[in-house]
């Protein structure tokens with residue numbers, strides 16, 4: 001997995017609240033293998049009208065937003081379905097960080113496992129950031145995961161992320177490797193648990 | 206003295222294998238349910254040259270993509286969908302995982318079949334790559350949805366790293382009035398706390414109205430906890446739980462069952478345990494609810510009117526209401542009961558258990574639906590039971606289509622969709638834009654309320670329609 005330490009890039013504002021994973025990646029794309037280019041399906045039904053034409057008023061479609069690596073989103077971003085492909089679509093489109101007042105729990109966990117930073121800021125800071133990047137599409141925003149700060153113009157904001165997700169992103173860790181180093185404890189747990197909770201094993205039907 | 210514990214604390218402590226300084230715990234997984242969507246996880250596992258660590262604790266369910274209409278024993282016509290189901294079959298076979306596949310008489314939606322088969326038990330930690338895994342919390346299990354990377358991690362290690370969620374209690378006290386179902390309680394709670402009101406929290410449902418619910422009702426309630434943003438929902442097991450589990454194929458049997466009941470009986474919150482959030486609701490005040498907008502917290506009592514954005518002071522809320530009404534094709538201030546519908550859907554892991562079908566059939570019996578509709582039972586066992594009871598005849602005679610089991614029109618990936626611009630009264634869990642198909646307009650409600658909408662042709666109050674009927 002790609003490590004994340006800091007990032008300086010332009011940002012795309014998308015401040016409406018409750019953009020759930022059904023909006024991020026509609027269900028009909030879920031059977032696509034990732035290699036088919038999930039980035040092109042990102043926000044498919046918000047980006048395009050039913051005839052398939054790009055909507056000019058959708059920020060992601062505006063030429064000034066091409067190359068943006070940061071998404072400045074609204075409250076409860078990524079709620080709903082657990083589909084990890086929603087994270088793949090955002091990442092494969094080129095985004096490396098989503099800034100929002102809050103995130104769906106499962107989405108945030110999926111993001112950290114795939115190199116996408118979810119930076120939670122206050123509602124007021126999110127609104128200020130969205131305004132700033134709306135006014136000036138060329139403005140660079142700097143995100144520093146070591147210090148958990150965001151710099152935009154002469155303003156600095158603090159963000160939060162759960163400590164496990166932060167570690168995972170900073171180190172580009174693969175948690176399967178980490179877990180395997182606990183192998184002996186897992187077997188010990190399993191053996192003791194069989195005696196402690198015999199009912200927990202499925203009976204023979 | 207030992208600090209008082211909540212039910213959730215107990216479940217957490219039982220499953221903790223290890224803890225890290227950063228705060229995450231490595232938890233043991235008792236049941237891992239997989240479905241067609243788990244293919245990303247199997248690819249990740251194969252890429253590492255690994256196999257499933259505990260195939261005996263892993264169970265596969267063909268539900269998300271399976272057809273529900275036509276003769277599906279003859280194979281699946283759509284090659285992409287056929288491929289999804291076939292991939293699940295081969296992944297299960299290669300790894301010696303028990304699969305409730307398309308031709309299995311026990312096939313159905315994972316969150317219906319798991320409990321039905323007695324795989325879901327109190328005190329277990331259950332995960333599945335589906336957010337409505339919270340359903341299984343109805344048995345006093347810690348059950349939650351995970352993403353593909355976590356599915357891969359569980360496949361390979363039977364464990365999962367988790368940060369401990371905060372604790373929330375939702376107490377529903379008193380008794381509901383006739384015509385009010387578990388779905389109405391769920392929608393009332395979500396409207397009250399908001400679609401992200403329980404974010405980061407494990408919700409324990411308590412109170413006399415929750416205790417009074419059947420297992421089916423409890424599953425509906427816990428199923429919807431994710432629509433309030435909760436990490437999971439749970440209910441302490443009691444005699445209702447034990448009675449449901451007795452004799453289920455994978456549940457403990459004979460003396461083992463008695464011993465299990467003894468262990469399960471300690472699964473409850475101490476009376477003085479503290480919760481980070483505490484919410485109380487008066488059951489008697491809950492009316493039949495329908496949603497009007499594009500978020501599950503947009504529930505209103507059926508006798509209300511849709512909101513008027515002009516009356517909103519908060520600019521963002523005003524914009525949300527305008528956008529939602531535009532998408533839904535409703536004028537502000539419209540009476541909910543004046544909203545005409547194009548079709549109905551009775552199905553999904555939220556409301557397609559036998560009790561749900563009975564509730565809908567009780568309203569539909571001897572009446573005709575004014576709109577077309579689909580009834581997809583939660584499992585093939587539910588389907589057979591309903592047929593034994595003659596419910597299929599009631600649905601068919603009302604003009605509704607009686608289908609096989611699967612996720613169907615809940616998420617529309619098997620091809621069962623609501624056409625763009627059409628309005629559907631639905632027993633499902635999400636009224637998100639495009640959830641039931643591109644441009645589809647979804648109103649969430651209980652099975653009885655969907656039946657009421659079907660025979661009325663518009664959103665309707667089920668209560669007068671129940672007069673003189675046995676329910």
Ligand code: SF4
Nearest residue numbers: 337553554612615616
């Ligand atoms: S019925 Fe809907 S919510 Fe339930 S498991 Fe299937 S897709 Fe998920």
